[in-house]
Amino acid sequence: MTDKLFDSTDSVRSAKPLRHAQSVSFGAPMALELGGSLPSVTVCYETYGRLNAAADNAILVCHALSGDSHVAKHDENDDPGWWDILVGPGKPIDTDRFFVVCPNLLGGCRGSTGPGSINPDTGKPYGRDFPIITVSDMVEAERRLADHLGIGRWLAVLGGSMGGHQTITWATHYPDRVCGAIPIATSARLTSQALAFDVVGRNAIRRDAHFHSGQYYDKPHGPDVGLAIARMIGHITYLSPAAMKQKFGANRLQPRDVAIEFEKTFSVGSYLGYQGSKFVERFDANSYMAITMAMDLFDLGDSPETLAATFSRARCRWLVLSFTSDWLFPPEQSRDIVNALIANKAAVSYCNVRSDCGHDAFLLPNEFASYGEMIRGFINNLAGCVRPNGDFDDADEPRGHSPTSIFHQRRLDYERIVELIPSGASVLDLGSGRGGLLSRAKQKDSHRVIGVELDEQAVLTCIQRGLDVVQADLNKGLRPFADQQFDCVVLSQTLQAVHDVEGVIADMLRVGRLCIVSFPNFGFHKLRRMLADEGRSPKSTGVLHHEWYNTPNIRFFTIADFDDFCRQKNIRVHRRIALDTEASAEVFEDPNLNADLAIFVISRSGNAG
């Protein structure tokens, strides 16, 4: 086992004061969401960079359960911060440009008011007299800090896990004070499973023989075993099964000889025992109970309707990030948030970042090249630093899951499709790739454009371009989108690669007043001849890229087939445009024979054209 195994994202600093922390005390009593009040509130925080004259370059970083205000190093000699990869000079959150504020949250034990603070009414630590606090209360304390710092509006608020709960609360409680929100690896409420783990952790603390009903501050021992047990449970939930296998699988029975009073038979045991023991040195059990209870009580609802109502209050732009292997805050929960935002026609981008690191992924460098750049791109665009479209070359358009163009010349159909989009229309582009069509539609005059794309790199590019894009698999449906939500839905050269053709078309027609579908025509004379005369599956270096055995194109159909389909399904066809892309010409004579590409404008029967 290497020392690496025992590195923790929580560096142990209990003995050392937080060197760069400042604190501000607010004498006015603070009423609490669930009743009661705190007679005064102290907020401990650190800042990085400088607030500009317009006070419009401030970014709030919200920490999670066991974090603190020390989000990043202040200089090379400083202690490591818990998010050094993200925050610093030249980093995605660039402290040369932005003024970064990171407060210790209310209820914490690293300088802000918490159960270990002195209750001014009694002159003793609150202990279990500390009232039940909520995430809203934490945000209220942060609001006071913002006022104190003269920040009327955050350029961005972001945080992972419980930091994401604060981010969402900021955006929905103070809509005019948040320009962009980045909730990461978070949820609208905990899963029952995650909540259950918290309950067991609190039970371990509460029933520890040294808990003394929370008044243990003047005792020789606190509920150290209970807190360590809670932390061990937490650590398991932060890691993915794959990450645990990688860390502990090979050296299963070779524990490190750490000085702990917990079981050391297995390597994973020595790791957990070490983490639990160390945590006790720097964290207060009452704070742990107060903060996890606030997290467990955070509940924006479970139904799409409730969530949509909650998020209707927000006005900001959103970047929502989750991680594929996170089972504590599973990606479905981020998708629920995205769905609620989409239902509100909010400007939102979403990516479920591929990762093996579990919930911890948002603190680790492993996938940082992807999600770190998404955060950078999103914030840069908030700050009005949109890179010109010229930077992106459509010729290099990667096709990811939806390798649409089986024809040589690229996206000739874009121009025709952009012409077909009604003036000022809202546009949803399915299989949007790097955003070639979206950016053209936006440049024209569409006021709301959003893409759906599966490929992570393509999603990143869209975000960098300032385009809204939601990562999703078309075959899994367009559930997040409401009926008739868009003026125009586009599916360009993707249908032939789709499994659930009926489902995707039905969903398009549900979501869009008008739909534009382009597809290669397998009735094209060259293709027919290949089968008829040569007895071979249609392919050609000139016209078709793929072999029959590896083509992403799995649906073979002609213009006539699609016409039949529309008739059978009672779909209204507004326009049919047939193109010979080799000749760059529109085809009017026998298009099913003479066109290699078709564009259909369709709608549900009865929709206005």
Place this chain on the structure above:
Amino acid sequence: MTDKLFDSTDSVRSAKPLRHAQSVSFGAPMALELGGSLPSVTVCYETYGRLNAAADNAILVCHALSGDSHVAKHDENDDPGWWDILVGPGKPIDTDRFFVVCPNLLGGCRGSTGPGSINPDTGKPYGRDFPIITVSDMVEAERRLADHLGIGRWLAVLGGSMGGHQTITWATHYPDRVCGAIPIATSARLTSQALAFDVVGRNAIRRDAHFHSGQYYDKPHGPDVGLAIARMIGHITYLSPAAMKQKFGANRLQPRDVAIEFEKTFSVGSYLGYQGSKFVERFDANSYMAITMAMDLFDLGDSPETLAATFSRARCRWLVLSFTSDWLFPPEQSRDIVNALIANKAAVSYCNVRSDCGHDAFLLPNEFASYGEMIRGFINNLAGCVRPNGDFDDADEPRGHSPTSIFHQRRLDYERIVELIPSGASVLDLGSGRGGLLSRAKQKDSHRVIGVELDEQAVLTCIQRGLDVVQADLNKGLRPFADQQFDCVVLSQTLQAVHDVEGVIADMLRVGRLCIVSFPNFGFHKLRRMLADEGRSPKSTGVLHHEWYNTPNIRFFTIADFDDFCRQKNIRVHRRIALDTEASAEVFEDPNLNADLAIFVISRSGNAG
């Protein structure tokens, strides 16, 4: 919240003796796997049904961590057993026919020798002096019981979770004493994650202020809180996230008012607190530690090679079952076992039963219609009760994931394929459906036939027919099968529905000395004409079932295309048979035009024909 929520598979019986339990004491000392010995061993057990004169109808049921000998009711007035759905008159394990034995395991606290038993050397309970025991030691105690009962060979040994560990140990340690083994929801060793949860549970017990180094039997309090915490953690891991959501999602903040000293804020909290509190009444903390440690130490290795070596000792037939939502013993771990068995050319069937119930699924009725019948079918075949093949009608062959036959008449190709299989050959059938081809091959003269199939119902039918079948997705590869493991691999009318054509063909050729591939020929004149003359994707009620937009057939290729493919990939073609299935005739003239079905016999270049 309903009372239902608080039903547990562990019925609380601590106050009542196990009415029907018998016990036998073995005076001879038992040497233990990790050193030391027990001066004597008592095994408590229950039996159901009657041992026949030949003593060949005995079935051993091994319980899991917290179970006991009371696997089922003995009569209608008896207490519920923990596996009543499976064991009883007319049940899948039919006590009218079989003699069922269920012992309490060594280390337990329900009658068999464990840490709470009196140490004959001291006259006091063992407590922490109880030596470290392993699953092998448990099986050794069960072996003594088998000898005592006059059972030379079990017809079947089965068990879920840790009961599966015992099952595997029986089959590999006493190969001549097990006819069939059914390990369920189990593994060759725990995941690091599962092991970590056990460690935390033991830490909670060990560091409980009332643990007294394990010598708490004469104290007013034992480590009740620690044991309850361990049990709460366990309960979370037994449930799937979906099951927890279903149980606790809607009534999140409506806990039941149970008399517990644990947190009751949330419904899931009252559930866990109740389960933890009840567990303490019927289970001994030292037993919990001893048994979980035995489970954690169970380790047949992690590499395919080690596992293959371990399983090479077994001689029995196998039915391996896992559950899709089981994250404590994830299905991959059962697949590792299956892979090791396949590598040893063992007779094995496997199904990953679709379930939302998590690890608990094996004790619940939800999916019992599927896996219960698999167990019944497997045991019936062990007992020589193979249903005649006539019971199964190939005309009803369901095609599940591989809806192969796009042509009307069914499986005409079976007869030709069976003719092509070399005499006495071992056969692997990919996409085997309900086993139509397998049973024909077996009837002919193949000594080893095994199917690969995705559809759960089709897998069940194969098991009922006494055919070996492994549930797997062809597109995910044939990794479990070794190079050139089979004389003959068959892929009949499935290739056109396969995504990864190159991968599947390459894997077939790797695994089989000779491969037989049948597929519909899209060069058939009728199909060509549809595209060429009518300009439509080939389909017809008479010949093709599906529409272009919903056909499972996603690869369009002709005999000529497949010939080209073989040439390009350097695949040796031994025979080409072309059929006109409508005319039921072989086609010799221009098969690419005149045949609707082709059968290719191929091998890696260089293989013997």
